[in-house]
Amino acid sequence: xxxxxxxxxxxxxxxxxxxxxxxxxxxxxxxxxxxxxxxxxxxxxxxxxxxxxxxxxxxxxxxxxxxxxxxxxxxxxxxxxxxxxxxxxxxxxxxxxxxxxxxxxxxxxxxxxxxxxxxxxxx
Amino acid sequence: xxxxxxxxxxxxxxxxxxxxxxxxxxxxxxxxxxxxxxxxxxxxxxxxxxxxxxxxxxxxxxxxxxxxxxxxxxxxxxxxxxxxxxxxxxxxxxxxxxxxxxxxxxxxxxxxxxxxxxxxxxxxxxxxxxxxxxxxxxxxxxxxxxxxxxxxxxxxxxxxxxxxxxxxxxxxxxxxxxxxxxxxxxxxxxxxxxxxxxxxxxxxxxxxxxxxxxxxxxxxxxxxxxxxxxxxxxxxxxxxxxxxxxxxxxxxxxxxxxxxxxxxxxxxxxxxxxxxxxxxxxxxxxxxxxxxxxxxxxxxxxxxxxxxxxxxxxxxxxxxxxxxxxxxxxxxxxxxxxxxxxxxxxxxxxxxxxxxxxxxxxxxxxxxxxxxx
Numbered sequence: 001x002x003x004x005x006x007x008x009x010x011x012x013x014x015x016x017x018x019x020x021x022x023x024x025x026x027x028x029x030x031x032x033x034x035x036x037x038x039x040x041x042x043x044x045x046x047x048x049x050x051x052x053x054x055x056x057x058x059x060x061x062x063x064x065x066x067x068x069x070x071x072x073x074x075x076x077x078x079x080x081x082x083x084x085x086x087x088x089x090x091x092x093x094x095x096x097x098x099x100x101x102x103x104x105x106x107x108x109x110x111x112x113x114x115x116x117x118x119x120x121x122x123x
Numbered sequence: 124x125x126x127x128x129x130x131x132x133x134x135x136x137x138x139x140x141x142x143x144x145x146x147x148x149x150x151x152x153x154x155x156x157x158x159x160x161x162x163x164x165x166x167x168x169x170x171x172x173x174x175x176x177x178x179x180x181x182x183x184x185x186x187x188x189x190x191x192x193x194x195x196x197x198x199x200x201x202x203x204x205x206x207x208x209x210x211x212x213x214x215x216x217x218x219x220x221x222x223x224x225x226x227x228x229x230x231x232x233x234x235x236x237x238x239x240x241x242x243x244x245x246x247x248x249x250x251x252x253x254x255x256x257x258x259x260x261x262x263x264x265x266x267x268x269x270x271x272x273x274x275x276x277x278x279x280x281x282x283x284x285x286x287x288x289x290x291x292x293x294x295x296x297x298x299x300x301x302x303x304x305x306x307x308x309x310x311x312x313x314x315x316x317x318x319x320x321x322x323x324x325x326x327x328x329x330x331x332x333x334x335x336x337x338x339x340x341x342x343x344x345x346x347x348x349x350x351x352x353x354x355x356x357x358x359x360x361x362x363x364x365x366x367x368x369x370x371x372x373x374x375x376x377x378x379x380x381x382x383x384x385x386x387x388x389x390x391x392x393x394x395x396x397x398x399x400x401x402x403x404x405x406x407x408x409x410x411x412x413x414x415x416x417x418x419x420x421x422x423x424x425x426x427x428x429x430x431x432x433x434x435x436x437x438x439x440x441x442x443x444x445x446x447x448x449x450x451x452x453x454x455x456x457x458x459x460x461x462x463x464x465x466x467x468x469x470x471x472x473x474x475x476x477x478x479x480x481x482x483x484x485x486x487x488x489x490x491x492x493x494x495x496x
Contacts (some may be wrong), residue, residue, distance in 0.1 A: 015234070022237040023146055033146075037139045065183040069212040070139040072234045 008078040010108065011115035015075025027121075030074075034121045037074055038113065041067055045102075045109055048086065052102050057095040060102075061087055067105075071112070079108040129248050130154045130174050134164040134192065135181035135210070140233070144179055144210070147237050151244060153177075161187025165195055168202055173255075175205065177247045180227075182211040182218065190221065197226035204254050206247035210235055285349050286424040289365050298365050299424070301414030306363045307375040307406060307452060308431045309348065310438035311339070311382060313356035314401030320355075323398065331393060331400075332356065338385040346378035351425050359435075361426045364413045372408055372455035379404045379446045380485055386444075405437025405479075407449040436470040437479055446482040453480045460485055 016030065023029050047063035068083035082105045089097050116122035131153050133144045145155040156171065158164040161184060168175055178196065182189030189209060196202045209222045212233035219230045228250070229243045289295040313319075313335070320328045336353060343350050347368060348360040360378070363371035386402040393400055411428025430449070437447040445465070453462060462480040469476045 018237075019143075023150075029146060033139060033142050036142055040138050062183065062185060065212070066137050069181075069183075069233055070137045072212065073137075073139050073143055 005078050005081055005104070005108070008081045010076070010078045010111045011119065012075040012077045013119070015073075015077075016119065016121070019074065031121055034074060034116055035123075037070055037076075038116075038122060040070055041109065044070075045106065048102050048105065051090075052098050055095050057090045057093045057098060060090040060098060064090060076112045076116075079105060079112050082108055128152055128154055129176040129251075130156060130171070131244065132156045132158060132164060132167055132171075132175050132178045134158045134161065134178065134184070134189070136160055136184040137181070140181065140210075144235075147240060148244075151241055153244065153248075159186075160184040161189065161192030161195070164192055168196070168205070172201070176251045177244060178205055178207045179210050179244075180207050181233075182209060182213045182222075190225065193222060193225045193227055204251070204258075206251055208240075208243055208247060210240070284344065285347075285366050289424070298413075299415040301412055303410055303412055304364050304367075305371075305408065306361050306411050306413060306426055306428075306430065307371045307408040308411070308426060308428075308434040309358075309360045309362070309375045309379060309404060309406050310434045311358050311360075311379065311402065311404040312438060314403055314443050315399060316356040319398050319400060327396075327398075331398065334389055334392075335386075338389060339382055342378050342381045342385060346374045346381070348374065348378055349424065351423055357438075359426075359431070361411075361413075361431075364426070365424070372406075372452050373459060375406050375408075375452070376446070376448070376456050376460060376482060377485065379406060380482060380488075383444055383446060401443030403438055403441030403443065404446040405434040405439070405441055406446065406452050407431070407433035407437065408452040408455065409433070409449075432472065433470065433477075436472070437468075440468055440470070441481075447479040448482060449477060449479055459487070 019030050019033070020027065044063040044067040048060050048067070051057070051060035051063070064083045064087040068080050068087060071077070071080035071083065082101060086098060086101045086105065089101065113122060129152075131148050133141050133148070133155050134157075135141050135144065136159050141157045141159075145157065148155040156167055156175065158167050163186070164178070164180070165187075168178075180189045180192060184192075187195075189211060193207055193209070196205060196207060203226075206228040207226070209227045209230040210233055211218070211230070214232075222230050228247050231240055231243060289298055319331075323331075332355070335356070339358060340350070343358075343360050346362075347366065348362055349364060349366075351359040351361060360375075362368055362375050368374055382404065383402060390400055390402070407430040409428055409430030411426045411430055413426050414424070415422050416425035416427065417423050433449050437449065441447045447465065448456075448462070461483040463483055465479055465481050467476040467478050
């Protein structure tokens, strides 16, 4: 499952634009939302790494699912896609494939934070 | 229903999603309550009860997932009616079908489209509001029925049971309008009551009247009489209406004899307290008009006719412990009673003198003393 995410944008500006539009241009709210996301995401990513470390495929499903969902909500699409694959692999018990995938998720996470900072939504 | 703003319970383990949904609800003027998982959601619902109008439910959650939560809500009699909208990133038709089968109102994929979710929430709130109105109206109906029952019960303490029953019967309205019927009228009152009430303490007067009314009231009911009214020591009771009674004259006479006996017991007690009172009855039978008499706010079920006037006049000419019968009444019961003539009497307002009979006693009451024939 490596390197098949290059086509997926790290951050979809369209989603951010929709968020701003649906909140009446409330940038403060979107920044607050991103802050919540960063905090939550850090914990979820940590949970995924723990699952890999203990070789527990089932334990990765929930954090992967949550990070997939939260990421998609604010337009962090590449990480969301990676998490979707990890969730599926976890459900199927394919523990061997998880290590690389979580590495890739970590890279996407870092890229996402940079993109959010660049967009002025993260400190 | 009061115009409180609607309340939505947002159940999602992701703080990002809860925040997003909360914000959307805010723009819809809906108050958001949050729970991070199914257990928290059920706890909130049981605490808030009817205050929650709609549930937005995620599926993938720690501590009880969305399927289990949905099933628990739909299993709970008190929560079943709540609309639950699934908002989930669980893909696949299978999950949608499962939730709809479990009773979800709707299923929206995440990330959700704010406009579509807003429309679904509004639709669910309308359904909930309709349900609330139905529940409220059913409760009001039940309360109304209870009130009517209470009033009927209350009413029956003031009206004779026959009239109280009439009030709620289908035939009642017809009878209340007024009708002609043969009926027997009984008037009774106390001799010497006026001087007694002037001399005695008011409390004593009320006490004596209370004992008298209680004793007489029981006899009226026992014999199926319709009590038209009490007026101080006077009473007017009639028979054969609204419930037809073939033996209406006999019932009237038996009641009067019973009253005279009951009065004797009371009078003995009153005499010990220094009050000398007597009891007299007049009974007359004839065609009369019966029905609702009075005016808005104060109606009696009454009897109007010559027999009523005759009974009233007889009662006022009766001596202590006399039960005077007009000849027509006497003719119906002469085989049942021992009676004596009291001679011709000119009743006020009547063109000819009448010859009433005084009831000495009932023949069957003497059965114990005289061997039956």
